[in-house]
Amino acid sequence: MTRSSQTVKEAEAQYEELKNNHLESYKKASIICPESDLEALRSCEGSTPEQLSAQLSRLNQRIQRESERYAESIDDLKMLYQKKERKILRRRQTYKSYRDKLNACQKAQELRWNKFQRNATLLKRQLTWRLLGNKGISGHVKVSYEDETLSMEVKMPQDASNNNVRDTRGLSGGERSYSTLCFALALHEMTEAPFRAMDEFDVFMDAVSRKISLDALVDFSLRQGSQWIFITPHDISMVKQGERIRRQQMAAPRS
Structure with missing residues (x-):
């Protein structure tokens, strides 16, 4: 085995080790701070540690004030928010379904009205x-x-x-x-x-x-x-009887 081949294998082994360490560190960091929370802090990019510490203090104070106003915990409020969000989603889907049905009814009504207008015009002619x-x-x-x-x-x-x-x-x-x-x-x-x-x-x-x-x-x-x-009370003798025509004359009233 040449020296260059050995160097390449060592570099690959180091890369795999670093990759595994990165994944393990990512999992540990996600437990402490989920990635969704980091996405919410994108506006803090470029801030100094002192600025971040001051902002964190303000957030903690706000959390404390809100905790005093509401008896529910943050986790309970999150669950309530998710529940309300699902309910709103269902209502929107129901609204969309009713709106589609209403549009179909309006379209059918418009077609029937146009047909009625055409029939009314034809009846005038007839x-x-x-x-x-x-x-x-x-x-x-x-x-x-x-x-x-x-x-x-x-x-x-x-x-x-x-x-x-x-x-x-x-x-x-x-x-x-x-x-x-x-x-x-x-x-x-x-x-x-x-x-x-x-x-x-x-x-x-x-x-x-x-x-x-x-x-x-x-x-x-x-x-x-x-x-x-x-x-008719008049004479109908001029009407000729046939297969589909029948005449019936009543007797004259008695005087």
């Missing part, structure tokens, strides 16, 4: 008097969800002034009945029900309007596929 065209009448319904009002405009074919009637009192009895019937059918078309009934729908109508109304009701009911019951 609520139109399509059947008025059978008599050459044009009209539509204006719905205000904000004011909770419903208004209508009707234009009769014989009106040369091109003015729209905004009040049903401006229509004749038959025209008002037929307009009301068309409005009711528009509502029926927007809803679903297995059974529907209409009583005296042709009041104040003349024979021509009554036939148009009956034809419109029969076509509409057959197209809807639900069961309808129409009650």
